[in-house]
Amino acid sequence: MRTLEFLASRLGKAVLVVIGVVVLNFLLIQLAPGDPAAVLAGEAGAGDELYLAQLREQFGLDRPLHVQLLSYLGNVLSGDLGYSYRNQVPVLELIADRLPATLLLTGSAFVFSLVLGVLLGILAASRRGTAADTVIMTGALVFYATPLFWIALMAVLVFSIYLPWLPPFDMETIGAGYTGWRRALDIAHHLVLPTVTLGLFFTATYARITRASMLEVMSLDFVKTARAKGVQQGRIIRRHVLRNAILPVFTLASVQAGQLVGGAVLTETVFAWPGIGRLMFDALFQRDYPVLLGVFLVTAIMVVLVNLAADLLYRIVDPRIETAA
């Protein structure tokens, strides 16, 4: 019963955020310099009077603002994200087509950075003050300050141009016609550079927070007790410290879901990865505003879903966390 209530309240919150983003999109269309119909049509459609008139009709741009807002909300929530005049395709279709590539990239970057970051953080904390600790923390400091798109370019420079090890562009070898396992391997090969470059910034963040959190727990009395009882160091780290120190890392990871998606725009641009980030970049150049607004909404929905999943996971990992938390 409790869990059900909890689920309902979190779902309600998630829906409110999504509605909020739709309202925000509506406000941006209204605030944009120029005619809202021209914004909805994108630069490409600006010359076509007939299409503009049709848009004005469809969105009721001559009616009062609150009526417009309601009809916009109704449209978007029923799955109509507008029409990309430039691509001659509904926006939803464009995004649905590109979404799997982005999910693959952000998902693998997330797993990569979480696993590597936590491992490095544990290593640094358990060897505090040694050379290993210094090297890991200096590395984290540097990658924390490096622009993502620049790491991506440097990775291409080193691993694709000077050392021809990894493919610099696209998601698979164009025209190779691979199928089944061969194709999966090909995609994995193309996935390495984008994943690592997108993941390194977050690896740095997770390593720092894991180390800090571990050190904090290591100073607590129960760890001293365990040590006094003669429990081995490795077991203390694994069973006593890590279990208590890992929660802040998960909190941060779920909060940063949005940043990961934002980073994907840059990574996909550099690697010509056919996801929604790349779609957003192309839409920028074509001034295809419906696509921009649509991608923004979809990324917000992705973040909300990740946060929802994290909240539910919390309940399992740490049953003390209540709805109010």
Add this chain to the structure above:
Amino acid sequence: MSFLRLFARNKGAVIGLVILGTVVAIAAAAPLLYPEDPWRSVGRPLLPPFENLRFPLGTDMLGRDIAAGIAHGARVSLLIGLVSTSVAVLIGVGLGAVAGFLGGRLDDLLMRFTEFFQTIPAFAMAILLVAIFTPSIASIILAIAVVSWPPVARLVRGEFLTLRSREFVQAAVVIGQSGPRIMFSQILPNAMSPIIVAGSLMVATAILTESSLSFLGLGDRNMMSWGFMIGAARTMLRDAWWMSVFPGLAILLTVLAINLVGEGLNDAMNPHLRGRRA
């Protein structure tokens, strides 16, 4: 111990301060060192670095001086970093102070609002804002400020919430000081140090965001910036590595320096927290 000695105990912070000082000096001296417009072609295109003393960092495909671009780009990065952070801190302090001091339903409402802005993907939002309001220095500053104020608001709210029940605040209430006066002359000065630390770290993030925006082509067309230089170098990666390497190093060093200084400030201003942060 004095503030300066506390700060100087952190070696990284001193190194950061030296690097940052150098970047500020280069930014200030850019019009003297490179009086020419950094957009103008001044030499042979695609000149490699360290060959011609006039162009120590080489030239790009249009014969523009990379070193001049970096010097002028420093002005843009620092300007946007500082101004957008100031705007974000103003918004954050305003909302956080009201929420924490008044409490109740208004606090609830403001915190929901803050949470909303913290949830939505910041960089995608910044892209959208700059694209819709057309790229200019004002729209870039606005976009970065809009996506970066929420953490400040939460921090300030927390400080106000704990400070408002302290005795010196009660005393101010008893002698009849007005609400705004208590907020800004009694509580705010006591909440300054975490705000300064958070603000200094935000400048680094703002510089990264600005460079990412201009990398995507959303920079101010009239101002040379590091992100734009790297964006322009993207297609030349195979032929001219120096075009993207040097501006990237400039961003890396500047952001690293600001982070180091921010951590040094944290150690010096909140000595009781030392060692808690990574």
